Amino acid sequence: MTTRRAVITGTGHYLPERVVENSWFEDKLDTSDEWIRTRTGIERRHFAAEGETTGDLGIRAGRAALDKAGLRPEDLDGIVLATSTPDLTFPAVATIVQSGLGMTRGFAFDVQAVCAGFVFALANADALIRSGQADRLLVIGSETFSRIMDWSDRSTCVLFGDGAGAVVLEAQEGKGDNSDRGILACDMNSDGQYRELLYVDGGVSTTGTAGQLRMQGNLVFRHAVEKLTKTAHAALDKAGLAPADVDWLVPHQANLRIISATAQKMGLPMEKVVLTVADHGNTSAASIPLALSVANDEGRFKPGDLLVTEAIGGGLSWGSAILRW
Known part of the structure; x- marks a missing residue:
């Protein structure tokens, strides 16, 4: 019996032109390049230009992915976009991207699960394709x-x-087993009792402002390693697979120490881990698709490779997806 699978046929990314090295912070804060590198693995990051929006970035990345897939915007049935930094309270950024791409059919909506947003968006998109x-x-x-x-x-x-x-x-037809190409399993979780560990102190119905990010870093670190390991194992179990089957771990790029600890707990060598955190910093919901696109551009994924993606963010929300390239 065949099964509809959601297969990745194109990847793309966009990074703003402005590159901010760690040294930029040294005359503004009590910090140093060495302090940041040692504790996070981050060396630089990109900042959007004045007037450059989340939607603008999404349009550029979307065009690149469509080009790789050999498709036009009108070939799409929909857009699912993950973000915690929307252009406007509404409409959804996805509709702004839809318009920017020149797509006038189908649907477009946003998913908000902070740093886990792309995994949640991927799970939603997978369900839409599987269901027809x-x-x-x-x-x-x-x-x-x-x-x-x-x-x-x-x-x-x-x-x-x-x-x-x-x-x-x-959508592609598969045999219905874990040798199929495409998304094989997803695992999603959240626990609102931990929301004060990572949140933004503003919002429409509270302060009427966008607010600023607040985080209890040490506690988030402790939750991250445990929960990321568990969600990866849960998704692998759903797919009938084990860590020994994994060719690549493509994690949320938040902190090199979290990534290293999670890989170690899964029994995966760092040679099997895609790392972009040094050059991008933590780009929240953008970090996994950025890493996928960069690694794909470098030719690191081969047909049939098994990939694990996993992320944790505010909520707390966390999840993983297993896919075969």
């Missing part, structure tokens, strides 16, 4: 986190950057 609601979807993670930073807080403002990544998912 769509044949081709553009899934995007796009963020301008530089707009919600407290520039006096050295524990947070050095961590984040701006960027966008995108993948094209197309």
Whole structure:
């Protein structure tokens, strides 16, 4: 019996032109390039230009992914976009991207699960394709986190950057087992009792402002390693696979120490881990599709490779997806 699978047929990304090295913070905060590198693995990040929006970044990444897939905007049935830094309260950034791409059919909506947003968006897109609601979807993670930073807080403002990544998912028939190409399993979780560990102190129905990011970094770190390992194992179990089957771990690029600890707990060598955190910083929902696109451009993924993506963010929300290239 055959099964509809959501297969990645194109990847793309966009990074703003402005590159901010760690040294930029040294005359503004009690910090240093060495302090940031040692604790996070971050060396630089990109910041959006004045007037450059989350939607602008998403349009550029989306176009790149469509080009790689050999598709036009009118070939799409929909757009699912993950972000925590929307252009406007409404409409959804996805509709802004839809218009920017010149796509006038289908649907477009946003998903908000902070740094886990792209995994949640991927799971939603997979379900739409499996159920027959769509044949081709553009899934995007796009963020301008530089707009919600407290520039006096050295524990947070050095961590984040701006960027966008995108993948094209197309329906293909598979055999129904874990040798199929495409998304094989997803795992999604959240626990609102931990929301004060990572949040933004503003919003429409509270302060009427965008607010600024607040984080209890040590506690987030502890939750991250445990929950990322568990969600990866849960998704692998759903797919009938084990860590030994994994060719590549493509994690949320938040902190090199979190990534290293998670890989170690999964028994994966760092040679099997895609790392972009040094050059991008934490781009929240954009980090996994950015990493996928960069690694794909470098020719690192081969047909049949098994990939694990996993992320954790505010909520707390966390999840993973297993896919075969």
